[in-house]
Amino acid sequence: MSDQIKHECGIAFIRLLKPLSYYQEKYGTALYGLNKLYLLMEKQHNRGQDGAGIATIKLDVKPGHRYISRYRSMAQNAVADIFGYVHNKFVDIQNDTPELMQDAEWLKQNVSFIGEVLLGHLRYGTHGKNSIENCHPFLRQNNWMTRNLVIAGNFNMTNVDELLEQLYELGQHPKEQADTVTVLEKIGHFLDDENQELFDTYKKEGLSNVEITHKISENLNIAHILRRSAKTWDGGYAISGIVGNGDAFVLRDPSGIRPAYFYQDDEIVVAASERPAIQTAFNVGFNEVQEIKPGHALIVKKNGTVTQEIFREPQEKRACSFERIYFSRGSDAAIYRERKQLGRLLIDQILKSVNSDLKNTVFSFIPNTAEISFYGLVEGLHKYIKKVQKDTLIGRKDALSDQELDELLSMAPRVEKLAIKDVKLRTFITADADRKEMVAHVYDTTYGVIKNDVDTLVAVDDSIVRGTTLKQSIIKIIDRLHPKKIIIVSSAPQIRYPDCYGIDMSKLGQFVAFEAAIQLLKARGMENIIDEVYVKCKASLLLPKEEIINHVKDIYRPFTQEEISAQITKIITPKDTIAEVEVIYQTLDNLHIACPEHTGDWYFSGNYPTPGGNRVVNKAFVNWREGSDQRAY
Template identity: 25%
Template structure:
């Protein structure tokens, strides 16, 4: 699915005083722990490829905390293809503690100043800190207006990360004596609406890693042999060497706090309900990850089984299933296995097109460049093409055309391992406004009928189209619907400002799209 993007991922690592025997830490040297940050970020690169960065703490240096960040992939930012340069960079940024970030942004400015972490320098060590953020503040517009109403304050960027920078600075300045990170988080949470996972590091070497009270975005952590690490996805921790037993999902409203070398897990805000983003399992997360005790792979496999259970097109000797690479593969494999037909790679993804080269405003051109149909697989076949979801439909229209014209498929039946997308996301996904989405043009509210699907299929140029039901999502993920955020498929937003923004989006006329974009999608974290 080439139409939908996540906005970022975060990571943290800390060499605790008892970590000298850790088999994970390189060369058993506490000062080398931050060298592991690029490895952590590489494993969550799927969550953002526009920019990357890290901050390290090292006692005794003039720069107690130092930040390296830039536009580009992790390999580009950390010069991983140039060993000598990468080694020199890691020498400069080595230390016993580090936080990191990968970024994608809806407005996509290739501007280094938007890369994270954000560092705030100060003569007072308590006020010198760096942080990175995963999510989106639904009350961004309100908070921005509040800050700008005070003549002494100025915001240089249009991003909710800068809003958080201001709020954190304000709360720290209001404390006397030693920094109370639990109190800081309590006060922050009372002002924030939306998704906000944060990693924080200051000039004392104090760190916190926090997850918002609804748990909208995933966050995992592990402690083993005195070494602590956290990341947006579990695969990053597993690949670093942490055992499966030690990797846990941080509970909503909780924070891991490290202060004076001591680690504690504390509840900073109540979590009356959970609203885990279901898209993490069906699309965004690495298939190797386990989030909130549910395997991403097994969830996608279950989605494929749901697709097979509702199939009504006759199966013959020419029938095959093909995935749209890559994240639809698990669902496609499971669907094909259940139906007893082959799952073949009829679409090949060009993995060597650079990020800049495909940065085009024409989505159809992007799809043609990224995917190549294989006539040897497709010619004369009844093809069931499995996709994660359809957002704007431009990519799917192009793929159907390519499968028929270049691939020579006899029939193309589109199967979507997700219900129709009928509403925008205000919690950290680059989702269109209502006016730009594909499904709402056909549906009356939440109603989806076979006749509507037939009309959609006709407009896509396909022989048929089938979506999954909303109910199938909770079954596949094995988390109750009441603990999932499914706002983009059922319009039930879990926060007050999310509901307000949706109403605003419905009330906009043809010239009003920008109201929602300005309030929620301006170069977010």
């Protein structure tokens, strides 16, 4: 994505099902769990660069001994910083008494972070402050082991105000108006409730307090706690939590918006936001890693039993398609295939735009994240060329001259690397004029491969959000190569609507597609539609969220995709550009063909999977119309 946006946190959960001595004996280290957690987090570092954190819990620790450890970091390389901090705890032991590094039980009793239950988190801050206090895991502490709670997640709730009000009604006073706090306190409240109910039951049976403590630990009903906690959540979420006794869970929202995968065998249970992280860290096959079902929680009890249980009624699966286009790493086999298919499905539009003149067309891609869809495009072009060659040979086999035959057989797409990001260049100057000048040099280009004023340059991007980098940098740079025409091709459809489930795309005014639609309405004397949509959106905010519809669709309704693309082209083309410029977008139908199992397309279609989404998009329009820079949720 040429426009950088923040998005999608990552989770990593590990439960060791054997004693630590087992891993010491089999793998040569009692730090097996920590090492694997490090791998899981590093293999998902694309999911969070604003901070990270880990927490571990030791099972069956005697009273008076620490059993929960947590460390969070906002260092530039937060994961390395965290595990450097943890491993420093073993340096003196390794140097002074190395034999103790082989004693798993001694390490567990004497060194923090050596535990059987481990949780890691990588943070991308979508809004608000970016401080250590915003880094997961979050911890809710209590002297009762079974009332302690650690959570970390990849989520955004659209109805934080409603959830806070419910906490007030329960008598709580949350310290912060944030969805993470509300989720933590909501689960914590019903965890307390469950503890109290069990305590009262066992007290009536005449058990001692010590006996009751063990009985509560054995009989906590995690699924019941989660059902009560999540009843009114509206959002996309994958949340992992650990209770102080060692019970643990990973739950996924009812529409499957946010990704969550797991693997288990007789040694370990592991969950993460991305499948390849698990495959790489544990050397397991694609089919051995399963998705956590929407509306289900993967629950691992202290005794090691593993179940998937429903906590919310599953809805139509609307898994995020942006995960497939851009967010998740392309090393996932399914995502790799889908991104290539996105590239192939663009061929008809591109051939139409270049009049099928491949001889004078050069194909390239802009950010590295577009590389896989570019490969699919090139594969499709080769297939197209073979068809042209076959049809020509069949139809004109007796009429082709030697020169024509040579030209036919030499047909091939011209593929070049033309825009190369200079990662060393930092746009640190804050003055707008100076910053724009620096942005214009973020990419280097390859000279000497374009025929001046003859070649058309087709550059593939995976998605276009604001168009800022295209206008301020990329188009200016590739125009210096003197192509006749520049075609920017997005493997994603036009981004028209805000996200409210974890991605930093909440303000309508920042979308170039929205800007284009507004300009078209004004240019064609249809400004009344803007006013009408504002009135409808404003009125809708007084309704229950379940009754709200997305009125912002009316802004786009008068125009075809091609009309909006043409206006976007005008917006992102710098005034002094010599070459003709065109922008081509993937169609929504083709997106669904490429990603049939991930139909969450609200960014493009405006069809939100939860009622809160419609409230957010209408609120975002009201904010834009009133000149407010606030987020809509």
